[in-house]
Amino acid sequence: MAVTWPWVAIAAILALFVLRARVVEDHYGAVVACEGCFFLPSIVQDLWVLAIACVLLAMVIVSPWRLLRWLGGLVLSVLLIGYVIDVYLLHAFGIRLFLADIAVYGLSIGLVVEQFAAWAGGVVPAVLLIVLLVGLVSLPAVLPRSASPVMMASLVLVGLVSTGVAAFGPAPDFVNSWIYRNFLQANSATTESVRYSPERIEAIRNKQDAILPRSCESSPVDRRNVIVLILESWSSYQSPAFGGHLDWTPELDALAMENVRYTNLHAGGFSTNEGLVNILGGVRLWAPFEHLFEAAEFGHAWGIDGGMAEVLGSAGFRTAFLTTGPLSFLRKGEWLRDLGFDYVEGNQHPFYEDWERVAFHAAADEALYRRALQWTGDQADSPYLLVLETVSTHQPYINPETGAYDIEGSFRYADRWAAWFHDRLEERGFFDSGVLLVVSDHRSMTPISAEEQERFGRGAASRIPMFMVDKQWQGAPVVDRVHGLGDLVAGMRQRVSGEVCTDATQASPFRTDEAEGSCAFHLRGSQRGIVDVFCGDGNGRVLLDGDDTRFTDVSGLSPRRREQVLTAIALERIRGSERARRYEAAGGDR
Structure with a gap:
């Protein structure tokens, strides 16, 4: 398990990306009369995140400091949880997850969980699903390390290939590009917080x-x-x-x-x-x-x-x-x-x-x-x-x-x-x-x-x-x-x-x-x-x-x-x- 868990993590991340691409394509391809336009660009944009995940996995594997390993696993877990919530919101509400919304709706977490529970089939299934999700994505922080040269070389190769494909792969910039941008891009591309200057006012x-x-x-x-x-x-x-x-x-x-x-x-x-x-x-x-x-x-x-x-x-x-x-x-x-x-x-x-x-x-x-x-x-x-x-x-x-x-x-x-x-x-x-x-x-x-x-x-x-x-x-x-x-x-x-x-x-x-x-x-x-x-x-x-x-x-x-x-x-x-x-x-x- 110590040797194979990073590959399990990468496979799970790729499966999550495919799921998001399928949701994007199913919900929006027909709507904008462009069926097949969103699946591949969605995967390509998510490869930026896979490259980041490889860096975090490497941190968990090779870092000699337990605190740094724990921090890398925590960041990866939070990133993937955000991804899962983003996919859920896109599927159920037709909107993306914006971090500023967490600051608002997080204060009423009980009602938010209730909404999720209604979708999941009840409070108990919802809680179990959340615990399972947190447990799965937190696994890298607690599993044994595996610092074999083959594993490290593989992570570097996957990270470099992901970066290259993400940089040069298809990513059409048009009015509906918000649909396929990855979770990090969706949150970094907004400009509504930019204020007017005193001179302009x-x-x-x-x-x-x-x-x-x-x-x-x-x-x-x-x-x-x-x-x-x-x-x-x-x-x-x-x-x-x-x-x-x-x-x-x-x-x-x-x-x-x-x-x-x-x-x-x-x-x-x-x-x-x-x-x-x-x-x-x-x-x-x-x-x-x-x-x-x-x-x-x-x-x-x-x-x-x-x-x-x-x-x-x-x-x-x-x-x-x-x-x-x-x-x-x-x-x-x-x-x-x-x-x-x-x-x-x-x-x-x-x-x-x-x-x-x-x-x-x-x-x-x-x-x-x-x-x-x-x-x-x-x-x-x-x-x-x-x-x-x-x-x-x-x-x-x-x-x-x-x-x-x-x-x-x-x-x-x-x-x-x-x-x-x-x-x-x-x-x-x-x-x-x-x-x-x-x-x-x-x-x-x-x-x-x-x-x-x-x-x-x-x-x-x-x-x-x-x-x-x-x-x-x-x-x-x-x-x-x-x-x-x-x-x-x-x-x-x-x-x-x-x-x-x-x-x-x-x-x-x-x-x-x-x-x-x-x-x-x-x-x-x-x-x-x-x-x-x-x-x-x-x-x-x-x-x-x-x-x-x-x-x-x-x-x-x-x-x-x-x-x-x-x-x-x-x-x-x-x-x-x-x-x-x-x-x-x-x-x-x-």
């Missing part, structure tokens, strides 16, 4: 009024009750009413067709937190300047002024946020209160005591709707804003009715109960003095299909459904102009104050005229430095890179429009950085 401030002129519009004040229903991960591809090819939400589709339907809405990001920052905070692009382990829960989104709760609260509305999920996860409850909500409620409320829990220790959507009806029945004269956040359609897509992994069944379940909730509101006469807004927080965290890519093009990762039940709506039943989730706060301000002022790249989604829409920004989940841009007059792709932030691909946008987009993106990021400094200076208080 001053120049942007001095020119912003000229580049982004603001305009204001008036409308009648509307003090009706508002319910915002955030349907976890509801995606356009699941809904024919919004251009999709899968008919998973027929009852929601029917409601959308009967009311006000938004068919060109884009999420600002790929996760629930980003969706909440967009919808409730009015932040159009949430892309903090954070290096490894600087990342924090809701980083740069603390201390937001003028969010949805504050806008309606200052107009005399009682504001509440209800979910069946945990408020402690990523400090969500604290952040919602910081945002200005009068009342925040999660899965620990006594109402859910007898309900079976599924993902995130959350009761099913049915429970949330029944609790919401109870809450609204207790409200007196003052108007209210009630935000509901569902959980049943969150990864790992456990159908509450069967307890089985079933993504289609989970969304069909959510569809039925959301329609049930609408019908109960209608029976109560809610729509005589209230408005229901149903919206997704982000596209489902699953790989994009070839059919979806063909239908939505650049917007395949960002297009999401939204519709509004508003019996007093005077506009067209279909709103096809571009909007982003970050526009909703501006729309709410227009409703309750009778006036809204926006810059040249933004518009209220509740305007009833045929005015131009917004420019929507979407931060990619697997390329954190890439922002997809959608405007009524064109679209493009922006690379976040400090002072060198720029368009890398553009279609239909004039030079003037591009300058406006880059300025709007810069201002969003600069404001976030300033919020973070103020919040830290105040000791974490508003």
